Amino acid sequence: MDEYVVEMRHITKRFPGIVANDDVSISIRKGEVYALLGENGAGKSTLMSMLFGMYEPDKGEIIVNGKPVVFHSSNDAAACNIGMVHQHFKLVDNYTIAENIVLGMEPVKKKFGFLPWVDMREVNKEIQELSQKYHLEVNPTDKIEDVPVSVRQRVEILKMLYRKAEIMIFDEPTAVLTPQEIEYLLEIIDGLRKDGKTVILITHKIEEIKKIADRCAILLRGKLVDILDVKTASVQEMANMMVGREVDFNPYKSPANFGKTILEVDHLTVKNENNFEVVKDVSFSIREGEIFAIAGVSGNGQTEIADAVAGMMKAASGTITLDGKDVTGASIRERAEAGISYIPEDRQGTGVVMDFTLQDNLALREYHKEPFSKKGILSFDKFRSYADELIEKYDIRSGQGRETIVRSMSGGNQQKAIVGREIEEHTPLIIFVQPTRGLDIGAIEMIHKQILKERDRGAAILLISLELDEIMDLADTIGVIYNGQLLQTAPADTMTSHDVGRYMMGVKDA
Numbered sequence: 140m141d142e143y144v145v146e147m148r149h150i151t152k153r154f155p156g157i158v159a160n161d162d163v164s165i166s167i168r169k170g171e172v173y174a175l176l177g178e179n180g181a182g183k184s185t186l187m188s189m190l191f192g193m194y195e196p197d198k199g200e201i202i203v204n205g206k207p208v209v210f211h212s213s214n215d216a217a218a219c220n221i222g223m224v225h226q227h228f229k230l231v232d233n234y235t236i237a238e239n240i241v242l243g244m245e246p247v248k249k250k251f252g253f254l255p256w257v258d259m260r261e262v263n264k265e266i267q268e269l270s271q272k273y274h275l276e277v278n279p280t281d282k283i284e285d286v287p288v289s290v291r292q293r294v295e296i297l298k299m300l301y302r303k304a305e306i307m308i309f310d311e312p313t314a315v316l317t318p319q320e321i322e323y324l325l326e327i328i329d330g331l332r333k334d335g336k337t338v339i340l341i342t343h344k345i346e347e348i349k350k351i352a353d354r355c356a357i358l359l360r361g362k363l364v365d366i367l368d369v370k371t372a373s374v375q376e377m378a379n380m381m382v383g384r385e386v387d388f389n390p391y392k393s394p395a396n397f398g399k400t401i402l403e404v405d406h407l408t409v410k411n412e413n414n415f416e417v418v419k420d421v422s423f424s425i426r427e428g429e430i431f432a433i434a435g436v437s438g439n440g441q442t443e444i445a446d447a448v449a450g451m452m453k454a455a456s457g458t459i460t461l462d463g464k465d466v467t468g469a470s471i472r473e474r475a476e477a478g479i480s481y482i483p484e485d486r487q488g489t490g491v492v493m494d495f496t497l498q499d500n501l502a503l504r505e506y507h508k509e510p511f512s513k514k515g516i517l518s519f520d521k522f523r524s525y526a527d528e529l530i531e532k533y534d535i536r537s538g539q540g541r542e543t544i545v546r547s548m549s550g551g552n553q554q555k556a557i558v559g560r561e562i563e564e565h566t567p568l569i570i571f572v573q574p575t576r577g578l579d580i581g582a583i584e585m586i587h588k589q590i591l592k593e594r595d596r597g598a599a600i601l602l603i604s605l606e607l608d609e610i611m612d613l614a615d616t617i618g619v620i621y622n623g624q625l626l627q628t629a630p631a632d633t634m635t636s637h638d639v640g641r642y643m644m645g646v647k648d649a
């Protein structure tokens with residue numbers, strides 16, 4: 140007989156207008172890594188929030204270590220040795236790592252008989268021991284605001300360990316990490332399993348599940364689709380179940396058909412606000428019908444190249460030529476009008492107007508032109524039909540269709556809206572920075588197809604991505620950036636992902 144540490148039976152949870160979990164039952168064995176797979180909005184976080192005591196189910200029961208439990212708060216869950224690392228970390232910025240770890244715990248000692256008091260030396264020592272044991276290196280006296288996101292995540296894990304969690308829930312832990320950091324985290328999770336902990340891993344990335352999980356429950360629109368043994372399940376099978384239809388992993392890429400040069404970047408150097416050279420003497424060109432992808436580890440200057448081409452950052456030296464015209468000194472608007480579309484990384488900051496409707500956001504690039512505007516008169520019928528067309532084509536999901544205020548939409552759907560709006564401009568040059576970051580497989584497939592379609596139409600495409608797979612799938616030409624310099628530029632079919640990976644680490648002559 141199987142020994143389950145957690146059983147969730149017939150769990151239903153409704154939010155206004157939506158059944159987030161619909162009669163879901165899962166049972167988790169001690170010491171396994173159990174994955175919860177599903178697209179955005181499938182109900183994964185909701186299900187685990189109930190196990191962590193943040194919501195109570197409308198129906199169903201939760202059994203922990205064989206005993207039915209009713210959690211009214213996450214303290215109740217913590218008392219059953221359940222811990223959770225949330226998608227958005229819950230740390231106090233101006234406290235130290237050690238302070239964050241003990242925060243909310245019962246005071247360890249009472250000094251003078253009445254004052255709650257924590258002996259920070261002892262705490263630091265205990266943290267050091269935990270960090271060594273689980274390879275979670277931190278410096279307990281560092282302030283949270285001074286450490287990078289990967290360290291913050293380690294603090295969250297340490298916090299669970301410090302509270303003696305045996306059942307650890309990770310909600311999309313890799314979304315904020317670089318490929319190297321992801322590898323490292325998966326090793327840590329493996330270490331936790333070896334130590335007998337039970338890990339529940341929420342994700343929408345199947346490769347991660349393949350690497351680390353023992354079993355996998357798949358949720359689709361609130362319902363449990365199936366529970367699979369990861370060893371014997373194929374990636375294709377998992378993807379199809381997660382999306383609810385057949386997923387095409389390798390969208391057909393037709394042979395390249397390059398035309399004239401559209402973008403010419405010549406000896407470009409860009410400095411940041413501290414006068415530090417973040418892009419150093421970079422040269423490349425992109426032809427019609429060509430996808431030029433810049434591969435590199437985050438923070439090596441790739442987004443600054445995109446910003447410089449689009450006009451968000453100034454070139455310190457060098458030139459940028461668009462279709463034979465020098466645009467080095469042109470404004471953002473002039474460049475947009477000269478034929479550049481830009482899908483930036485910071486979508487909320489520069490991509491959308493959060494308090495406008497979806498319809499108005501979709502028309503943002505078009506409203507002053509025919510047929511949307513004739514002699515200064517706006518045609519709202521056109522706005523509406525255009526919005527509906529894009530919503531359908533790019534599968535933009537929201538509560539109230541085109542009338543939805545963009546702020547209330549999920550990040551993934553905001554992103555689909557921007558990508559759709561910019562692609563529909565059909566400009567000679569399209570810049571994509573991390574176009575599929577955080578998206579589900581279904582949405583990634585759709586956006587990849589659209590990018591290839593634009594390439595086949597004859598657009599020059601600058602693709603910047605941290606996902607090596609995305610670059611290998613789409614690029615015609617790859618430039619690998621390291622420390623602000625293009626270390627290597629070559630046709631995509633002359634490099635393996637292994638070669639690209641080595642250049643990304645700064646190894647020349649890979």
Ligand SMILES: Nc1ncnc2c1ncn2[C@@H]1O[C@H](COP(=O)(O)OP(=O)(O)O)[C@@H](O)[C@H]1O
Nearest residue numbers: 154157159177178179180181182183184185186
């Ligand atoms: N607190 C809430 N109030 C209203 N709706 C919510 C709330 N939390 C989640 N939802 C909705 O429930 C559904 C499932 O959400 P969630 O569990 O966060 O999905 P996932 O984690 O799989 O992306 C979504 O449609 C989401 O909008």
Ligand SMILES: [Mg+2]
Nearest residue numbers: 183184185226
């Ligand atoms: Mg979630």
